[in-house]
Amino acid sequence: MSDQKNMIIAIALSVVILIGFQFLAAEFGWTPTSPSQQAVEQGADPTPGVGGDADRSTAPVPPGDSAASGQAAAPAITASGETDRGVALAATPRIEINTPTIDGSISLVGARIDDVVLDDYLVTLDPASGPIHLLEPTNYVRPYYAEFGWVAAPGATVELPGPKTQWESDATELTAGSPVTLRWTSSQGLTFKRTIGVDDGYLFTITDTVTNGSDSAQELFPYGLISRGGLPKTTGFYILHEGPLGVFDETLKEVDYTDLQEDGPQEAQSVGGWIGITDKYWLAALVPDQKTQWSYKFRHSIRNQADRFQVDYLGGATEIPSGGEITSTSHFFAGAKRLDLLDKYEEQIGVPSFDLAIDFGWFYFLTKPFFIGLTWLHGILGNFGLAILALTVGVKLLFFPLANKSYRSMAKMKELTPKLQEMREKYGDDRQRLNEEMMAMYKREKVNPAAGCLPIIVQIPVFFSLYKVLFVSIEMRHAPFYGWIHDLSAPDPTTIFNLLGLIPWDPPQMLMIGAWPVLMGLTMFLQQRLNPQPADPIQAKVFMFLPLLFTFLLSNFAAGLVIYWTWNNLLSILQQWVIMKRMGVKNALS
Numbered sequence: 001m002s003d004q005k006n007m008i009i010a011i012a013l014s015v016v017i018l019i020g021f022q023f024l025a026a027e028f029g030w031t032p033t034s035p036s037q038q039a040v041e042q043g044a045d046p047t048p049g050v051g052g053d054a055d056r057s058t059a060p061v062p063p064g065d066s067a068a069s070g071q072a073a074a075p076a077i078t079a080s081g082e083t084d085r086g087v088a089l090a091a092t093p094r095i096e097i098n099t100p101t102i103d104g105s106i107s108l109v110g111a112r113i114d115d116v117v118l119d120d121y122l123v124t125l126d127p128a129s130g131p132i133h134l135l136e137p138t139n140y141v142r143p144y145y146a147e148f149g150w151v152a153a154p155g156a157t158v159e160l161p162g163p164k165t166q167w168e169s170d171a172t173e174l175t176a177g178s179p180v181t182l183r184w185t186s187s188q189g190l191t192f193k194r195t196i197g198v199d200d201g202y203l204f205t206i207t208d209t210v211t212n213g214s215d216s217a218q219e220l221f222p223y224g225l226i227s228r229g230g231l232p233k234t235t236g237f238y239i240l241h242e243g244p245l246g247v248f249d250e251t252l253k254e255v256d257y258t259d260l261q262e263d264g265p266q267e268a269q270s271v272g273g274w275i276g277i278t279d280k281y282w283l284a285a286l287v288p289d290q291k292t293q294w295s296y297k298f299r300h301s302i303r304n305q306a307d308r309f310q311v312d313y314l315g316g317a318t319e320i321p322s323g324g325e326i327t328s329t330s331h332f333f334a335g336a337k338r339l340d341l342l343d344k345y346e347e348q349i350g351v352p353s354f355d356l357a358i359d360f361g362w363f364y365f366l367t368k369p370f371f372i373g374l375t376w377l378h379g380i381l382g383n384f385g386l387a388i389l390a391l392t393v394g395v396k397l398l399f400f401p402l403a404n405k406s407y408r409s410m411a412k413m414k415e416l417t418p419k420l421q422e423m424r425e426k427y428g429d430d431r432q433r434l435n436e437e438m439m440a441m442y443k444r445e446k447v448n449p450a451a452g453c454l455p456i457i458v459q460i461p462v463f464f465s466l467y468k469v470l471f472v473s474i475e476m477r478h479a480p481f482y483g484w485i486h487d488l489s490a491p492d493p494t495t496i497f498n499l500l501g502l503i504p505w506d507p508p509q510m511l512m513i514g515a516w517p518v519l520m521g522l523t524m525f526l527q528q529r530l531n532p533q534p535a536d537p538i539q540a541k542v543f544m545f546l547p548l549l550f551t552f553l554l555s556n557f558a559a560g561l562v563i564y565w566t567w568n569n570l571l572s573i574l575q576q577w578v579i580m581k582r583m584g585v586k587n588a589l590s
């Protein structure tokens with residue numbers, strides 16, 4: 001008994017320490033520092049830049065910021081000493097982007113897509129916060145852009161357009177269904193033409209054509225890249241990937257930012273496929289021709305004392321005879337990770353597994369159908385919170401037979417609890433005799449102690465998948481419920497420590513325990529009261545502590561998740577109470 005007591009105490013203390021550390025980390029903003037980040041802080045450059053000495057080989061390298069054109073442009077600085085986005089945009093001539101879903105512009109210097117604004121999504125609930133700026137200009141403090149073009153074989157003396165090349169355009173505005181064409185001609189007689197189109201969603205189509213007006217044949221390699229400056233702030237949840245990713249030969253590959261910082265570049269070869277950088281809700285992805293072999297790469301470098309991450313693809317060599325021309329067509333996605341659009345593009349342009357940009361997790365075969373069901377219910381009910389409640393009911397009905405079996409077993413075990421306690425008191429010193437008497441009683445009463453656990457184990461993947469859907473679904477972002485919940489993707493904004501706002505005091509983050517987490521804790525406590533109580537008093541106290549622990553733990557979770565958990569507990573309590581009442585078993589709620 002002493003060993004069991006010590007083990008339970010150790011487990012409880014470990015949980016408290018782990019959760020306490022998370023609260024302290026969130027409260028004081030502490031995050032671990034990687035070796036490359038330490039080098040940045042000390043002014044060092046431990047990792048060769050993209051296109052630097054470490055990248056030189058017999059194959060050409062997509063240029064990024066540090067190829068023949070030199071270092072990236074310095075950030076645009078205002079008189080106040082801060083980087084100004086407007087100044088950065090005004091530094092280069094631009095083509096405006098104007099579609100039903102995005103605004104922005106394309107820089108004619110470098111022909112980079114470096115300004116994409118998502119009109120349908122605000123930074124916060126406050127309209128004054130403005131829309132999401134997904135891509136940022138090259139000379140901004142945290143540049144984030146896409147670039148396309150051609151590179152020559154190492155040692156070749158071919159004049160090519162680069163990041164500092166200014167292109168000519170046949171239009172000043174890019175709209176859905178009305179592409180623009182850029183042109184540039186080298187001194188060697190090579191004419192580069194780039195046609196950029198965009199649909200009414202988030203998909204750009206880039207068609208590059210090179211006409212060889214020189215006297216000799218030329219050999220070029222098509223490439224595309226996405227470059228992102230700075231180490232992005234992520235949610236930090238282990239169940240969600242944020243960072244570089246891609247699908248190669250129909251296999252998803254996810255790479256963490258820290259892995260690139262510490263381990264260096266990673267490569268993949270694939271016919272077709274795609275590569276990009278994902279945030280929780282947003283995606284920038286390159287989709288080259290799906291019938292061609294491509295070399296993909298994930299990279300990290302240090303530029304201007306800051307991290308720079310790059311994903312790119314490189315095609316094989318194509319020879320252009322004198323007087324001939326070649327064409328390469330690719331696509332670029334920059335927008336919100338809406339499943340309907342990702343599935344549409346997967347079918348439309350043949351990009352494989354594009355829906356995996358949404359982190360559906362291990363239980364993809366469950367998570368995606370839940371996602372579809374949730375959005376369908378949202379379309380019918382008009383409220384995402386109501387859709388969560390309705391989907392929970394649907395899942396409950398699906399597993400009603402299993403849950404029934406589980407609750408009946410628990411009800412029977414609760415009925416036998418007094419007899420089990422008598423046996424423990426009578427045969428407490430004789431473990432073998434106690435087990436024999438318990439097995440005999442189970443056989444006599446036709447009770448299987450494991451019957452209450454097995455159905456619950458079967459349901460764990462289902463509930464985890466539903467949890468994952470609610471966590472990654474962009475439809476829940478800034479979606480209101482009722483009352484004080486104005487954003488189902490954010491934690492409950494109230495706290496019991498100022499009487500839900502009645503006291504004019506803002507408590508620290510670790511004390512933000514809202515009304516919904518408290519309701520969740522109460523439902524968890526009531527559900528425990530219906531279950532058979534552990535015979536060991538130490539175990540009973542630990543279990544009584546769990547609702548309080550989960551109340552604190554879930555206080556930082558999205559309100560939609562807490563509402564789901566609370567509603568699920570209420571349905572379980574109702575179902576379990578009805579079953580126990582029908583069986584004539586007394587319970588704490590009778």
